[in-house]
Amino acid sequence: MSGEVKTESVSLSPLGAAAAPEQELLCIFGTGDLGRSLGQRLLQTGYRVVYGSRRPHSCGPLPQGAQVLSHAAAAQSASLVFICVHREHYDFLETLAPQLKGKVLVDLSNNLKKGIYPEANAAYLQRLVPRADVVKGLNTLSAWALQNGPLAGKQVFLCGDSAEAKQAVAELATRLGLSVLDRGSLSAARELEDFPLQLFPQWRLPLCLAMGLAAFFFFYLLIRDVIYAYVEQGKDISYRITVTLGNKVFPIVSLIMLSLCYLPGVLASFLQLYRGTKYRRFPDWLDRWMLCRKQLGLVALGFAFLHAIYTFIIPIRYAVRHKLISRVVDEMKKNKTTPFDFDNTEAWGTDSFYMLGILGFFLYVLLGLTSLPSVGGSLSWREFTFIQSKLGHLTLFICTAHGYIYGWNKFLRPSTYKWWTPPGYMLCLVVPSVVLLLKLLLLLPCVDRSLTRIRQGWERTEPGEEKCEIKATNL
Structure with missing residues (x-):
């Protein structure tokens, strides 16, 4: 033996190589914007796509790599079919019942308004093709989102009577990067079809509240400032309506909205302390209020931006420039200047007012940025809670102090109360002051310890319940 090891060389030809697994073929009925966008996204994900069209040779441009066949041929070639046509064009599907037998039909249709049909589109489709498995889902995806928007983490809903069919659609949606939520049987299709028709459901209360507060304080200040000056002093200062009144209304509404953002959390804490448990549901009005806290804060931030x-x-307003120039001319004519406040009271008050306003606005923006999903998702729960709770209450405190310093030397002046009504900034300080006072009570060590125990699962046992437990043990 020579000690050499003989090896055989094996040459792999293309025919000898293992063939790559063929990707699943999916069918799409509908060559409109939604159908083309869905097909393009499926092709990018690695699926093969075939379109079913009544005019296969003249259906317009389709995504590169997709096939187009007649409805019957396309339905036979794939086990999963996306229905991207309007409900009024579903009639042709009834003629395809033999080809669609045992197939999964994903209904992506939506309506123009609620209640336009007596039954859900998906239920109607299931009645037309009874031997197919209809799944309602992906109808919250728009053509624009499929073409351009990132789908990672976007939540979609599914419902259907077949668990296997829903599982197949859920796996496909997960591969597209979507987050799937199963809403049960096909009876929930009506609810899913109404989702895209909702117009800012969680923004309605904050926006209505903000518009109501803005309208109230605008007319309140209009009466106190403009109408009062015209009636009592004969001055026409209506030019202040456009800027001056707006610059008073915006911070007032912003501060009240910010305090309303934190008030439900304080009320929930006191309710848990009163009940001695965290396992009882809050009242419905408090639940709805707490669910729209993010929107309340963002609306408050918008008014702060306007302010x-x-x-x-x-400084560039005509009235302000005219007043400054007139003051300088008067001082030149009189050959004297306005003496500086050497006690620094006015200087300290003005600088503190501006400093608190700038700092409060900075924290406002910081809170708004952490409300963005891309920013908030990168924070840990402790970091997010620290910013939204600790820094949030600090922002409320600073903005409230900003308002108090604005009127620190005006509260006791009789001239401040025109027609016996307090200024708008006094009214807006009531709610944030109450919130801060209640929050301060919750921070007391004895109260904080009890609240922490409750939130960790401890429950206060009523005397009657304890006796019942003892009797049951003895038995």
Whole structure:
């Protein structure tokens, strides 16, 4: 033996190589914007796509790599069919019942308004093709989102009577990067079809509340400032309606909305302390209030932005420039200047007012940024809670102090109360002051310990319940 090891060389030809597994073929009925966008996204994900069309040779441009066949041929070639046509064009599906037998039909249709049909589109489709498995889902995806928007983490809903069919659609949706939520049987299709028709459901209460507060304080300040000056003093200062009144209304509404963002959490804490448990549901009104806290804060931030922009334009206003020039001319004619406040009271008050306003606005923006999903998702739960709770209450405190310093030397002046009504900034300080006072009570060590125990699962046992437990043990 020579000690050499002989090896055989094996050459792999293309025919000898293992063939790559063929990707699943999916069928789409509908060559409109939604159908083309869905097909393009499926092709990018690695699926093969065939379109079913009544005019296969003249259906317009389709995504590159997709096939187009007649409805019957396309239905026979795939086990999963996406229905991307309007309900009024479903009639042709009844003639395809033999080809669609045992297939999974994904209904993506929506309606123009609620209650337009007596039954859900998916239920109607199931009645037309009774031997197919209809799944309602993906109808919250728009053509634009499929073409351009990132789908990672976007939540979609599914419902259907076949668990296997829903599982097949859920796996496909997960592969597209979507987050799937099963809503049960096909009887939930009506609810799913109404989702795209909702117009900012969680924004309605904050927006209505903000518009109501803005309208109330606008007319309140209009009466106190403009109408009062015209009636009592004979001055026409209606020019202040556009900027001056707006720059008073915006911070008032912003501060009240910010305090309303944190008030439900404080009320929930006191309710848990009163009940001695965290396992009882809050009242419905408190639940709805807590669910729209993010929207309340963002609306408050929007009004704060308006207040900041209006403040920046104050020096370039005609009335302000005219007043400053007239003051300088008067001092030149009299050959004297206004003496500086050497006690620094006015200087300290003005600088503190601006400093608190800038700092409060900075924290406002920080809270708004962490409300974005892309930012909030990168934070841990402790970091998110610290920013939204600790820094949130600090923001409320600073903005409230900003309002108190604005009127620190005006509260006791009789001239401040025109027609015996308090200024708008006094009214807006009531709610945030109450919120901060209640929050301060919750921070007391004895209260904080009890609340922490309750939130960790401890429950207060009523005397009657304890006796019943003892009797049951003895038996």
